[in-house]
Amino acid sequence: MKENQFVDKKSLSIVVGKNADWKELAKDCVCFANSRGGKIIIGIENNESLPPAGQIIDENLPLYSPTIHFLKFDERGQKVNKLLWEDYSLNPKELIEAIWTEIPDWKEGVDVADGMFRKFVPNYEEEVIRELMANALVHRPYTMRGDIFLNLYPDKLEVVNPGLFPIGVTPKNILHKNVRRNPCLAQVFYDLHLMDKEGSGIDKMYQVLLSNAKQIPVSFQGDDYVMFTITRRISKSEIISLMNRANEEFQLNSKELISLGLIAQHNSLSALEFSKELNLPDQHNVVNNWLGRLSDVGLIISKGKTKGTEYLINPDFLKKANFKGKTNLKRIENHRLEELIYQDIKIYQPTAISEIQERIGKEISKNKIQKSLKKMCGKEILYSEGVLKGTKYFIRQNG
Numbered sequence: 114m115k116e117n118q119f120v121d122k123k124s125l126s127i128v129v130g131k132n133a134d135w136k137e138l139a140k141d142c143v144c145f146a147n148s149r150g151g152k153i154i155i156g157i158e159n160n161e162s163l164p165p166a167g168q169i170i171d172e173n174l175p176l177y178s179p180t181i182h183f184l185k186f187d188e189r190g191q192k193v194n195k196l197l198w199e200d201y202s203l204n205p206k207e208l209i210e211a212i213w214t215e216i217p218d219w220k221e222g223v224d225v226a227d228g229m230f231r232k233f234v235p236n237y238e239e240e241v242i243r244e245l246m247a248n249a250l251v252h253r254p255y256t257m258r259g260d261i262f263l264n265l266y267p268d269k270l271e272v273v274n275p276g277l278f279p280i281g282v283t284p285k286n287i288l289h290k291n292v293r294r295n296p297c298l299a300q301v302f303y304d305l306h307l308m309d310k311e312g313s314g315i316d317k318m319y320q321v322l323l324s325n326a327k328q329i330p331v332s333f334q335g336d337d338y339v340m341f342t343i344t345r346r347i348s349k350s351e352i353i354s355l356m357n358r359a360n361e362e363f364q365l366n367s368k369e370l371i372s373l374g375l376i377a378q379h380n381s382l383s384a385l386e387f388s389k390e391l392n393l394p395d396q397h398n399v400v401n402n403w404l405g406r407l408s409d410v411g412l413i414i415s416k417g418k419t420k421g422t423e424y425l426i427n428p429d430f431l432k433k434a435n436f437k438g439k440t441n442l443k444r445i446e447n448h449r450l451e452e453l454i455y456q457d458i459k460i461y462q463p464t465a466i467s468e469i470q471e472r473i474g475k476e477i478s479k480n481k482i483q484k485s486l487k488k489m490c491g492k493e494i495l496y497s498e499g500v501l502k503g504t505k506y507f508i509r510q511n512g
Contacts, residue, residue: 121152124159179208269343372387384421450477453473466504
């Protein structure tokens with residue numbers, strides 16, 4: 114193969130040893146990219162047609178281009194559609210665009226009420242899909258084989274990427290930790306406006322999903338892969354209108370939107386539960402930092418102190434926004450909860466806290482029930498026997 118405007122041959126020394134010249138290689142890549150593309154063949158000297166005799170390439174040297182599979186499954190787990198990108202002819206921007214435009218399933222969704230109007234909510238939001246693909250391409254290790262898979266099921270999407278999280282990043286701290294495995298490639302994506310320069314874009318996915326009343330993404334690290342799972346189900350359509358109204362009125366930032374959406378989905382959250390949902394670091398004032406102005410502008414109210422503080426959407430704002438969410442026991446007042454517990458134990462004693470929660474309402478946190486039980490024991494209304502999970506509660510008989 115002769116060199117021409119579409120083919121260039123380079124010695125293996127350009128990428129190995131102390132004299133490796135990555136900048137020169139990058140210049141050639143840019144030259145091809147600015148014209149009509151081309152091939153750079155590494156391992157063949159100029160004016161030669163074959164590699165040098167005895168040349169051996171270290172197995173850890175090659176950079177493997179990503180192959181992307183889209184697989185769609187039906188309710189029985191049977192594969193019903195498959196798309197494949199493997200010819201390496203597309204640059205990163207074109208590849209992400211192709212994945213978004215060539216998969217028809219992304220255009221499906223539902224119409225939900227938003228005040229006097231209707232709003233179309235896609236099953237899978239464009240910002241989320243593009244962010245997942247950008248992260249998959251930027252943060253994967255290119256020194257190992259492995260394809261990217263988009264597995265679409267009736268109720269969820271799995272994005273599977275080869276390799277593990279960068280050192281220091283785990284499924285628990287992914288919202289807060291920003292480590293670049295391929296910083297130069299990341300810079301290219303930033304320059305192409307394919308990624309947010311302030312972070313990995315995980316917070317953006319949280320914001321979009323919670324604003325549309327969906328669950329936050331779930332990350333998982335296997336032996337040699339990383340997987341993100343997002344679900345298509347809308348928990349409560351009324352939350353979408355609530356979030357839109359709150360954002361229009363107060364121009365909330367990303368953390369405030371995430372916090373408000375999370376609290377709205379759960380009806381109420383304790384400071385401890387809030388921290389667990391977002392895997393917040395155990396630092397002073399970290400919860401308040403995420404809540405931002407939500408209390409000041411009257412979107413949420415709080416009860417209690419320290420880690421037991423309970424946050425809930427301000428009822429006045431719910432009325433103002435004409436919110437018609439389902440009523441449950443999560444906001445039950447303490448004295449009413451104690452009466453409910455008393456009546457339950459009176460019938461089913463001796464009984465454990467898990468059994469009480471099962472009967473009176475799973476939406477009431479075990480921590481809240483435990484506090485009421487401790488208070489009732491202190492007032493000598495109840496007494497307990499056993500320890501830890503074996504603890505049973507009884508009604509204390511007068512006299």
